Structure formats: structure tokens, C-alpha cells
Amino acid sequence: MEESERQNLKEMFLNTITDLIEEKKNSPKYNEKLKSLNVDINLILENVDIFTIKFRNGDYKIESGVKSDVAKLEIKSNFENFFKYSSREIGDFKALLTGKLKVKGKRRLFLLLKVGTILKIIPGKNLEK
Numbered sequence: 001m002e003e004s005e006r007q008n009l010k011e012m013f014l015n016t017i018t019d020l021i022e023e024k025k026n027s028p029k030y031n032e033k034l035k036s037l038n039v040d041i042n043l044i045l046e047n048v049d050i051f052t053i054k055f056r057n058g059d060y061k062i063e064s065g066v067k068s069d070v071a072k073l074e075i076k077s078n079f080e081n082f083f084k085y086s087s088r089e090i091g092d093f094k095a096l097l098t099g100k101l102k103v104k105g106k107r108r109l110f111l112l113l114k115v116g117t118i119l120k121i122i123p124g125k126n127l128e129k
Helices: 003-025 028-035 079-086 092-097 108-119
Strands: 038-046 049-056 059-064 073-078 102-104
Touching: 003 028, 003 049, 003 059, 003 079, 003 108, 028 108, 038 079, 038 108, 073 079, 073 108, 079 092, 079 108, 092 108, 102 108
Parallel strands: 038 073
Antiparallel strands: 038 049, 049 059, 073 102
16 A cells, blocks of 8 residues: 555544544533543554544544553454444444454453444434434
């Protein structure tokens, strides 16, 4: 993969994650879940970059090229599979069982389910009108 393509994927990822989290901040139901998160996660997108997302009481910070030493969860995936996951094309368990997402960390399944609600689009039926 060329550097320019890698940079485009990185920017697309950062924009998408930012949009997803901001969407949650604007939804009362999901904003409460976001406020309850106080955790660092490492997200490794193969052939793109390493990202650390730090959630703190409803706020967040995304760092690229950095891996947190205190992360409670590490998610590893390729770019395509992560976007299938975040768009709800594949669910949590299917992603894990088929190896499309690999996770490490204490209580990783529980934490993945909690963080996953923030990293995925809001289902259409739950959008406020």
C-alpha cells in the first residue's frame, strides 16, 4: 500500500470515528453511556496505523501512531472489517468468532460490548426524530 493511500485511510478513519462519537454525544441515551466510559483503548488497523482512543466522562481524545500502555482493551482488525463492524454489517460475536476483530484485555468481551455501542452507528430504529 502506498503512503498516500495509507494516509487517506487514516484520515477517513479519524473522520468516521469522530463523527460516530459526536453522534453519540447528541443522543441522550448514548450520551449517558459515553459519560460512563473512563477507559483507554488501542485500535490497531493493520496496514494503516495504531490509534489510542481515550474516553473520559463524555469527552474523548484520539491519538494516532501511539499505543497506550494503560489501555484496558486492544482491538486489532483490518480497515475493511472494522468498517463492517462499525456500520453494524457484522455483530460483536460474529466479528470475534470469525476473527474479523481480535481483542485483548481484561474483561474484554464486556468492555468490547460497551465500547462497541460508541464505535458503531446508531441503528435507524433508535434515531430520534
